[in-house]
Amino acid sequence: MGSEATLKLPVIDFTNLKLEANNPNWEAIKSQVHKALVDYGCFEAIFEKVPLELRKAIFAALQELFDLPLQTKILNVSKKPYHGYVGQYPMVPLFESMGIDDANVYENVESMTNIMWPHGNPSFSKTIQSFSEQLSELDQIIRKMILESLGVEKYLEEHMNSTNYLLRVMKYKGPQTSDTKVGLTTHSDKNIVTILYQNEVEGLEVMTKDGKWISYRPSPDSFVVMIGDSLHAWSNGRLHSPFHRVMMSGNEARYSAGLFSIPKGGNIIKAPEELVDEEHPLLFKPFDHVEFLKYYYTEKGQRDQFALRTYCGV
Numbered sequence: 001m002g003s004e005a006t007l008k009l010p011v012i013d014f015t016n017l018k019l020e021a022n023n024p025n026w027e028a029i030k031s032q033v034h035k036a037l038v039d040y041g042c043f044e045a046i047f048e049k050v051p052l053e054l055r056k057a058i059f060a061a062l063q064e065l066f067d068l069p070l071q072t073k074i075l076n077v078s079k080k081p082y083h084g085y086v087g088q089y090p091m092v093p094l095f096e097s098m099g100i101d102d103a104n105v106y107e108n109v110e111s112m113t114n115i116m117w118p119h120g121n122p123s124f125s126k127t128i129q130s131f132s133e134q135l136s137e138l139d140q141i142i143r144k145m146i147l148e149s150l151g152v153e154k155y156l157e158e159h160m161n162s163t164n165y166l167l168r169v170m171k172y173k174g175p176q177t178s179d180t181k182v183g184l185t186t187h188s189d190k191n192i193v194t195i196l197y198q199n200e201v202e203g204l205e206v207m208t209k210d211g212k213w214i215s216y217r218p219s220p221d222s223f224v225v226m227i228g229d230s231l232h233a234w235s236n237g238r239l240h241s242p243f244h245r246v247m248m249s250g251n252e253a254r255y256s257a258g259l260f261s262i263p264k265g266g267n268i269i270k271a272p273e274e275l276v277d278e279e280h281p282l283l284f285k286p287f288d289h290v291e292f293l294k295y296y297y298t299e300k301g302q303r304d305q306f307a308l309r310t311y312c313g314v
């Protein structure tokens with residue numbers, strides 16, 4: 001399956017949109033969001049609320065972080081798999097990543113920063129925290145639109161309170177060849193919503209429902225919004241959670257940052273009864289996200305492209 005040059009992700013412009021209701025654009029944008037997420041599980045968002053200066057600063061911060069010695073980077077450890085330093089994996093030798101839990105809260109970022117830079121690095125902390133906080137507004141807008149368009153907005157508060165934000169930052173070394181090499185293997189995200197931002201180096205590919213790859217053309221103004229398996233399950237399959245991967249070629253490093261809204265441990269993900277009927281039978285049994293991840297991170301789970309279906313599919 002080659003990449004299809006003609007395919008493109010839907011583009012949705014959130015400029016000037018406020019979280020408050022009765023904004024004239026709200027309904028129009030909401031229906032674009034709903035359609036894109038049903039059809040692709042993914043779209044490109046133009047969102048100027050994160051100022052250009054901050055969007056530029058994030059890449060300088062990522063470079064500074066990944067330029068640290070490996071023995072420093074591995075000090076970022078986490079009890080949760082994939083939330084600390086990840087890298088040097090034989091399957092994905094170009095890839096490195098670091099997670100920062102609750103990155104929208106300054107103190108959390110600062111404690112990770114102080115492990116990386118024992119004398120502190122307030123400008124790094126501030127960049128990471130501001131970026132996460134301002135981008136979390138887009139996550140909130142999108143999830144409000146999703147619940148409204150599914151007719152289940154009465155669950156909005158409960159739904160929003162059931163998650164927290166992980167910022168995961170990534171570096172993919174250029175493979176130093178014009179051949180295409182795997183940066184990150186094909187997977188679907190396991191969380192609620194993912195919002196990605198990246199530098200100018202191409203590589204992200206998103207699969208359509210009929211198995212074609214869309215290559216994302218990065219732009220400094222665009223974020224990529226993607227549905228994870230947990231929201232696919234919660235919406236009882238209404239919203240698609242797409243397979244995606246990163247493919248690298250050339251010399252340049254690709255830096256990206258992903259804001260992941262993630263179900264808190266102990267929360268049971270269960271499709272609202274309004275979304276289950278004869279035409280839409282329940283697809284997934286209620287599940288605890290943390291328990292599901294325990295399966296996903298086993299050797300079998302890692303090889304299973306339909307891990308959620310295996311774990312709790314009806």
Ligand SMILES: O=C(O)CCC(=O)C(=O)O
Pocket residue numbers: 168170184189196198204244245246256258
């Ligand atoms: O680097 C990217 O843009 C994609 C990363 C990704 O898919 C992930 O971290 O789940």
Ligand SMILES: [Fe+2]
Pocket residue numbers: 187188189244
């Ligand atoms: Fe992903």
